Amino acid sequence: MEVSGILTAIIFGLIIGALGRLVVPGKQNIPIWLTILIGVLAALLGTIVAGAFGVAETPGIDWIELALQIGFAAIGVAVVAGTYGRRRH
Known part of the structure; x- marks a missing residue:
């Protein structure tokens, strides 16, 4: 690659991850790098399923x-x- x-x-992962975070209600205490990773994985999974x-x-x-892709990102973010919030406290 x-x-x-x-x-x-x-960049695409950031956009998809951000859209996934917008769909999930409430505040998500996860770092931006994790949002990007979730977005990239959701984009790949969404493309495969499509x-x-x-x-x-x-x-x-x-x-x-x-x-x-946005649906998978929302599920991933949620x-x-x-799990990330419970682990940190």
């Missing part, structure tokens, strides 16, 4: 794929925030 691909994945359902390559914006 090239440097530009890694930077793109980090590909499995055959909705990854559609003309225009792939709204279903984007919704899957799970990690719950």
Whole structure:
């Protein structure tokens, strides 16, 4: 993977992770690097699931794929925030 691909994945992961944090109600006490990691993993998982359902390559914006990615990010943020918050106290 090239440097530009890694930077793109980090930026996209930050956006997807931030959108996932917005969907989850309440305050999440997790660091930004963990939000980025969750976002990158959610983006990859959402793309894989969208590909499995055959909705990854559609003309225009792939709204279903984007919704899957944000949904996975929200689930990831909720799970990690719950376990990370308990571990830190």
